Amino acid sequence: MIKLYGRIRASRSTGEPLIVRLTSDGELDSTVRQQHAYLLPNVDLSNAPRGFAATVSVSDGDTPLPGGSDSLHVELPQELGYLGPGDIVRLNTQAREVRVLYRVNSPHNSLFVTERCNSNCIMCSQPPKDVDDSFLVQDLLHAIPLMSPETRELGITGGEPTLLGEKLCQLISACREHLPETGLHVLSNGRLFAYLPFAHRMASIGHPDLMFGIPLYSDLAHQHDFVVQAKGAFDQTIRGLLNLGRTGVKTEIRVVIHDQTYSRLPQLAEFIARNLPFVSHIALMGLEMMGYVKMNLGTLWIDPVKYQRELSQCVHTLDEAGLSVSIYNHQLCVLDRSLWPYARQSISDWKNEYLDVCQDCSVRDHCGGFFASAKLRYSDYIQPIPPDQVTCSLAPTCKAVGSSSCP
Amino acid sequence: MISVALPQLSRRFEQPDHYGPRDQTARTLPFRFIRLDGDRYVATNLAGEHIVLPRGAIVDLVNGTTRPDDPRYVDFLRKHFLIDTSSDVALDLLAVKYRTKQALLAQFTGLHIFVVTLRCDHACPYCQVSRVSSDKLAYDMTTQTADKAIDFLFRSPNPNLKVEFQGGESLLNFELIRYVVERVKERNVTEARNVEFVIATNLALITDDMLQFCLAHQIWISTSLDGPRALHNANRPRPGHDSYERTIEGIQRCRSVLGHGAVSALMTTTKKSLDKPEAIIDEYLARGFNSIFLRWLSPFGFASKTAGALGYSTDAWNRFYERGLRYIMKLNKGGCRIREEYARLVLRKILTPYATSYVDLQSPTGLGLSVVVYNYDGDIYASDESRMLAETGDRSFRLGNLEKDSYEDVFLSDRLLTVIDTTMTECTPCCADCAFEPYCGTDPVFHHATQGDMIGHRPSSGFCNRNMFLFKLLIQMLEDEPESAAILRSWAAA
Numbered sequence: 001m002i003k004l005y006g007r008i009r010a011s012r013s014t015g016e017p018l019i020v021r022l023t024s025d026g027e028l029d030s031t032v033r034q035q036h037a038y039l040l041p042n043v044d045l046s047n048a049p050r051g052f053a054a055t056v057s058v059s060d061g062d063t064p065l066p067g068g069s070d071s072l073h074v075e076l077p078q079e080l081g082y083l084g085p086g087d088i089v090r091l092n093t094q095a096r097e098v099r100v101l102y103r104v105n106s107p108h109n110s111l112f113v114t115e116r117c118n119s120n121c122i123m124c125s126q127p128p129k130d131v132d133d134s135f136l137v138q139d140l141l142h143a144i145p146l147m148s149p150e151t152r153e154l155g156i157t158g159g160e161p162t163l164l165g166e167k168l169c170q171l172i173s174a175c176r177e178h179l180p181e182t183g184l185h186v187l188s189n190g191r192l193f194a195y196l197p198f199a200h201r202m203a204s205i206g207h208p209d210l211m212f213g214i215p216l217y218s219d220l221a222h223q224h225d226f227v228v229q230a231k232g233a234f235d236q237t238i239r240g241l242l243n244l245g246r247t248g249v250k251t252e253i254r255v256v257i258h259d260q261t262y263s264r265l266p267q268l269a270e271f272i273a274r275n276l277p278f279v280s281h282i283a284l285m286g287l288e289m290m291g292y293v294k295m296n297l298g299t300l301w302i303d304p305v306k307y308q309r310e311l312s313q314c315v316h317t318l319d320e321a322g323l324s325v326s327i328y329n330h331q332l333c334v335l336d337r338s339l340w341p342y343a344r345q346s347i348s349d350w351k352n353e354y355l356d357v358c359q360d361c362s363v364r365d366h367c368g369g370f371f372a373s374a375k376l377r378y379s380d381y382i383q384p385i386p387p388d389q390v391t392c393s394l395a396p397t398c399k400a401v402g403s404s405s406c407p
Numbered sequence: 408m409i410s411v412a413l414p415q416l417s418r419r420f421e422q423p424d425h426y427g428p429r430d431q432t433a434r435t436l437p438f439r440f441i442r443l444d445g446d447r448y449v450a451t452n453l454a455g456e457h458i459v460l461p462r463g464a465i466v467d468l469v470n471g472t473t474r475p476d477d478p479r480y481v482d483f484l485r486k487h488f489l490i491d492t493s494s495d496v497a498l499d500l501l502a503v504k505y506r507t508k509q510a511l512l513a514q515f516t517g518l519h520i521f522v523v524t525l526r527c528d529h530a531c532p533y534c535q536v537s538r539v540s541s542d543k544l545a546y547d548m549t550t551q552t553a554d555k556a557i558d559f560l561f562r563s564p565n566p567n568l569k570v571e572f573q574g575g576e577s578l579l580n581f582e583l584i585r586y587v588v589e590r591v592k593e594r595n596v597t598e599a600r601n602v603e604f605v606i607a608t609n610l611a612l613i614t615d616d617m618l619q620f621c622l623a624h625q626i627w628i629s630t631s632l633d634g635p636r637a638l639h640n641a642n643r644p645r646p647g648h649d650s651y652e653r654t655i656e657g658i659q660r661c662r663s664v665l666g667h668g669a670v671s672a673l674m675t676t677t678k679k680s681l682d683k684p685e686a687i688i689d690e691y692l693a694r695g696f697n698s699i700f701l702r703w704l705s706p707f708g709f710a711s712k713t714a715g716a717l718g719y720s721t722d723a724w725n726r727f728y729e730r731g732l733r734y735i736m737k738l739n740k741g742g743c744r745i746r747e748e749y750a751r752l753v754l755r756k757i758l759t760p761y762a763t764s765y766v767d768l769q770s771p772t773g774l775g776l777s778v779v780v781y782n783y784d785g786d787i788y789a790s791d792e793s794r795m796l797a798e799t800g801d802r803s804f805r806l807g808n809l810e811k812d813s814y815e816d817v818f819l820s821d822r823l824l825t826v827i828d829t830t831m832t833e834c835t836p837c838c839a840d841c842a843f844e845p846y847c848g849t850d851p852v853f854h855h856a857t858q859g860d861m862i863g864h865r866p867s868s869g870f871c872n873r874n875m876f877l878f879k880l881l882i883q884m885l886e887d888e889p890e891s892a893a894i895l896r897s898w899a900a901a
Contacts, residue, residue, distance in 0.1 A: 122420050219485045221494030225426040235496040242503060260413075271485055274456060274760055275500045298415030320900045321759070 001351055001372040004100040006077040010093040011065050014072060017092040019101070019142040020053050024085045028052075035146060037074070039085065045073060054091060058083075074098070088143050101143045108348035109147075110155035111140050113171065117160040119189050119228040121215075123258055123300050125290035125373075128159055137167050144174045153183040162192040169201055176207045183209040190214035190251075191233055193240030203247035211250040211280060214241060217261045219271035227260055238275075245278040252281040256288075258300040262307040265314035273321035282318055284311065285346075286329030289376035297377060304334040305381045312336050332367045334379045347371055355382060362387040426493070433480075433491040435471050436501070441842035449882055454504035455756060455845030456486045459886050508762045508845070512771070516563040516818075517764060518778040520571045520791060521556060521587060523548050524580035525783055528611055529645045533675060533704055533717050536798045537575045547580045548783040553587050555809035556781035560591065561598055562814040571605045571629075573780075573791070578612045588624050605629050609643070610657025611650065618664040628661050630654060632672040632694065634680060634687035642677050658694060667695065675702055676727060677717045684731035688738070692745055700748035701731050703873065705792060706857060721869045725876045732880070739894045746898045753874075753881060754899040756846045766790060768848035768874075770832040775806065775823045785809040787817055789826065792852040804852055826851050830861050837865035843878045 020037040026049040028036060033051040040048060040057040048055050054072040058081045065075060074091055076083065076098060083089065086104030102109050113136055117128035147154075154175065161168050175184055184207060193199045193212075202210075214237060217227040221234035244251050253272060255261065265284070272282060286304060287293060293300055304311075311327070318325040319342075327339060328346035335343055343366075351372045358364050361384035370378065412422050440450040440460075448465045451457045460468070460479070467473045468488060473480050475491075483489040487497045511517075525546040527537035538546055548556075560568060570591060572584050588604055595602055604626040621628065632654055633639040639651040661670045672691070674680075680687060684701070691699045703724055704717060735747050752763045766773030774789035781787060785808050788794040793804030804826070807817040817823070830849040832838035838847070850870045854863030865871045884891045 120420070122416065220481055221484075221496070222427040223423070225493070226421070226423045229420055231426060235494050238496045239499060242499060267485060275504065277760055292417070295417040296415070296420070299413045320896060322900055 001353060002082065002349065003079045006080045006098050008077070008091065008093070008096055008098045009059070009065055009075040010091075010096065011071075011073040013093045014091075015094075017090050017094075017139070018053050018072075019088065019090050019139055019146070021088050021146040022056065022083055022085055023052075037089070037091070039083075086148060088146050090139055090143075101139070102147055104148050104151075106349055107152060108155070109151065109153075110157045110348075111171070112157055112159075113137055113140065113161045113168065114159035114164060116163050117158065117189075118163060118191060119160065119230045119233060121228045121256075122260070122292060122296050123227075123256055123287060124292045125288040126157075126159070127291045134164075134167070137164060137171055140171060141174055144171070145178045147179055147182075149179055149181060151179055151182045153185060154179070156184060156186040158187070160189055160191075161186055162188050162190075162198070165192075165198075166201075169205060172202070172207055172210065173205050176205060180208065184211070185252075186210070186212045187254075188212050188214055189228065189233070189237060190240035190244070191230075191236035193243045194236040196243050196246075199240070199243035199247045199249065202244070203249050211252055212244060213252040213254050213283070215254045215256065216241075216268070216272070217255060218264050219268045220264070223260075223264065241276055241279065245276075250280045251278075252283060253279050254283045254285060256285050257304075257307060257311065258287050259302040260299065262302060262310050265307070265310040266317065269314040269317035269321075273317060273323060277321065277323065280324065282323055282325045283346075284314065284325065284327050288329065288371050289373040290371070294376060301377055303379050303381065304330055305379055308334075308336045308339070312339060315339060315342055329368060329371065331369065331379070331382060332363050333361070333383050333385055334381050343368065345369070357382060357384060360384040362390055427475075433471065433473065433475070433483075433489045435468065436488055436490055436497065438468070438488050439840060439842040439844065440465055440469075443879055443882060447886075449842050449879075450488065451842045451845055452487050453501050453845075454487070454508060454760070457757060457842075457882065458482060458486055458488070459882065504760050507760050511762050511764055512776065514565040514567070516775065516777060516779050517565045517567055518569045518571060518766070519556070519560045519563070520573050520778065520780040521548065521553065521583075522573050522575070522780060522783045522794065523577050523583045523587075525575040526579045527574055527576040527609075528579070529576065529609055529643055529650060531643045533642065533677060536795050543580075546575065546783060548583055548781075548785075550583065550586055552781070552783075552785045552809055553583060554590070555785070557587065557590055557594065559779070559781070559787075559809065559814055559817075561594060561600075565600070567601045567603075569603045569605065571607060573607050575783075576609055576612065577606055578608050578610075578617065581617055585620060588620075588626065592624070603627065608657075609650065609654060610661070611645065611653040613657050613660065615664075618660065621661075621669075622664055626665075628665065628670045630658065630670065630672050631675070632658075632690065633674050633677075634683060635690045638679055638683060638687070641679055642675065655694065662695075671698075672696060673700055673702060676704055676724070678719050679717075681719055681723055681727045684727055685734050688731060688734055688745070692738070692743065697744055698746045698748050698751075699735075701728055702749075705795070706853075706869075721872045724873060728873075728877065729880055736884075736888075736891045736894060740890055746901070750877070750881060750895070751898040751901065753846055753877060754895055757878075757881065757885075758896060758899040765848075767850050767853075768846075770830075770838075770844075770847070770849045771827045772830055772849045772851055774804065774826055774851060775818060776827065779806075779817075781809060787812070789823060790852060792856075796852060796856055801856070803855055826861060830854075835862050837871070843875065846878055847874050 020035060022039050023036045024039045030051050034053050036052050037054040037056045038049060038052040040055050045055060054074050056074050056076060059075045059078055088102040090099045090101055115129040115131060115133050172184060175182060190212060216237060218224040224234040225231050241251055287300060315325055325342060327343045330343055332340060332343060345368045347368055352369050353372045354369045363385050438450050438452045440448050443449045443459060446462050448460050448462060449457055450460060464479055473483060487501055490497050525536060525538045526540050530539055540546055591602060604624060606626055607629045610630050633642045636651045640648055643650040658670055674687060688699055732747055732750060735745055738745055752765045752768060755761060755763050764777055766778050769777060778790050779787060780791055780794050782794050787806045787809060789804040789806055797805055806820055806823055830851045832844050832847060832849050838844050851861035853870050855861045858864055885895060
C-alpha cells in the first residue's frame, strides 16, 4: 500500500498551504517556478536554483534542516520517497503535513472533492462528515492546470461530489480546458440529477469523455433505500440516471455485493436490462473492508463463494442484453471460471495487495488481488490456482495469451 | 413484504422495515391479462413486460388485494403492475419504456421498395404479381420514374434508409438497379444518410458483372429457397425445371464474391411444405444458413386464386410452425446454432425494451410509416402486399402516383391517414383488451383482403389466430422449458 499522506519538516511557516508540482528541472522558466517545488538531489541547499515555491528533499534521518535561507525548504518523510517530477502535492507548513494530490505515473488518480454526503450507506468505505471542506475544490482548481495533459483517466470522488453543485461543474470545466484528452469518472449517487436543470448544466459543459458511476443496490425501492439509509433515494437515483441519459451524459451502474444485496442480483440485472439499457457499463463490486463495514460486518459479510450462482445469472442476463458488464474487487479463485472473462484488476494501485498464499498462484498476474483493508475478513476459499486448472477462459481479456507469460 | 430485522446492524442505522411500506396503499397500474392454459394467465403491463400467474393471483391483482407479504407483491412492484408508497418512479420508467417502444415512429419511412420490373423467368403459382413477358416497355420501371422515387426516398426524414429492389425478377432490369444505386449514392454525398441496398432475386440470372457491381456498392442479396430440391422446384417452376439448382449455385457464387453473410434467403410455405418442416430446416442448415424465416403464404393476388391447390387452414399452419420451431430447438440443444426469424422478432418485443421495424407487427400500422413501394408504373403503394392486392384489381391501398402526386399528397392523404388511425390495436375491438397487444400489430391489408374491412373481426381472423398461437407457444416455452428458454432469450438479444 502506497502512502498518500505524511508529516513534513519545514524551514519556515508559510500562510496558505501550497499546491505545487515537483520538478527536478533547475532551468525551468522563471514565470512558472512559483507553482513548482524543486526536488533536491541531496540536502545541500547551497547550489539550489532560486525562484521556486519551495525546495524539497526526502528525509534521511535526523539531519538538521538547513537554515540560513529565506526560501522555503521542506523535508518529506521517507515513505513518500517515491515522489518524483510531475507529481503534485499540497504542502501545509502550519499543520506540518503533506498530501499527495496527483501521481503522474499512476493510472489511478482521484480528485477527492468533499467529505459530505446526502446518503449514509451501511457499507460506506469513506463515511461522510458534515464539515465545510470547500477548500478541497479550491486546491484542486489550482492543481488541475499542473497535471499532465497526457493523463489517461482521472476519478472524482467524495463524499458526494454533486453536493458541490456549480463548483463541481467548474471543476469539470477546468478539466475540459486543461486536460482535454483525460477521461473523467465521477463516483456519485446521482440523486441530485433528479433535478433536470442540473443534468442539463452538467451536459452543457460538453466534456468529451465524462462518465458518472452511480450505485444501484436493488430493483426494489425500499431495499435500495435501506442500503443507502435514505428514503426516496431510489426514486431520485433512477430519475437521475434517466435525466443524465436524456441529456447525453454517460453513466455506469455500480453494485456493491454484500449480504443485503446479493440475493436479488438476478432481478436487478433484469430490471437494468429492461429499464436502464442506455447505461454504458455495469460494475459488480466486492466489498471494501473499510469505514462502516467494520461496525456492520455481521450484517454485510457473505463469502463471495456463496453468491456465485446469483452473480453468474446477473452477469449472463446483462451480457445477453448486450450491456457491458465487469466484476471488480474479486479474487479469481473465488469466482466461477465462467466469470473470469468479466473480472477486472480494478483495485487502485495504492491500496492493492496479495496474500502470502497467492505467491504460488499461476493466475496471480491476472487477479485483482485484495484491498489493503481486506485482512478484516476474506473468503475462506482463497487458494492458489495450479497451472493445470487454468483454462483459456481468460482469453477475451488476457493480454498474455499466446505470449510466453501466458499461464 | 416482511422485512427481517438485522440484529447485528449498528444502532446508528435504521432497520429495513423503516424503508418498506407499512400501510397498504398499493395502487394498480394499467395492465391486461389473458388465459395462457389451464389455470395459468399472462398479464402484461403498458410497456410489454409480462408475468405468468395462477388464476388466484390474477384475481388478487385485479381486485387490488395482493398482500404485501405475498411473494408476488415485489414482482408486481418491480415489473410495474403495482405502485406503493415506497416509490413512484415506476410512472417515469413506464413513460420512458413506452416511448422507447414507439421510437421508430419518429424516424418515419425507412424501407423503400423499388419494383424495377414485373417480368419474371419463373411462373410460381403462389406469386402475386409477376408476368412472364418480354415486353420491356409495358412492365419495366423507367429512369424518369426512378428519379421521382429517389426524390421521395430522400424526403423521408429517416437517417437509416433501406432501398430494396423487387420484381418480378429484379435482375431482368439490372440496368435500372445500377442507375438507382449510382444516383442514390451521388445524392447521398450531401444527404449523408445510412443507406443500405438489397436486391430480392431468384438468382437464376445473376452474372459476374452484376456481382462485381454488388461488391463495389455493398449490396445485400435476398433470395428465395423453399426447401429441398423437389419441393422448391414444385413451388417455383421455370423453363428447364432447374430453379433449385440455379438458386443453390447462385447462393454459392454470391457468397464467394460478396462474403458468406451477404446473402439471405426467404421461404414460402405451401400445402406441399406442411409435412416437411424438418426437411426444409435441414436444407437451410445444409446451405450454411444460421437462420430461417418460416413464412405463411399471403392470400393475395394470384395466390388466392390458387388457394385450393396451395392454401391451408390456420390450424394446419400453426401445427407446421410449432413442429418447425420444436425441431429448431432440438437442433440448438444438440449444439447446432440456427434460429427462426419470426419468433426472434416476437421475442425481441416480449423480452427487450425495444421494438422491431417488421411491418406486420406494428401499431400504428407500418403501412407508409415504415415502408413504401414504388411500382414499375409509378404508382405508390403502402406496402408490398398492397401492390399485390392491386394486381387483382383492388387498389384500396394505392396512395398515389410519382408523376402526379407530391410527397405531401401521398403521406398526408386521407386514404393513408384513415388506415393508420382506424386500425391502431390500442383501440380496435378485442385488441384493445388483449394482453398480447404490446407484442402484436395491425394488418389492415390482410383484414381488408380476407374479411372485407381493414379492422376485421378478430375471433375469425387468421392473423389473430396465428399470432395468438405463437405468443402462447413462446411464453409456454419460456416458462416451462428452461433449456429452450435459454435459447429463445439468446435470440431476443441477437
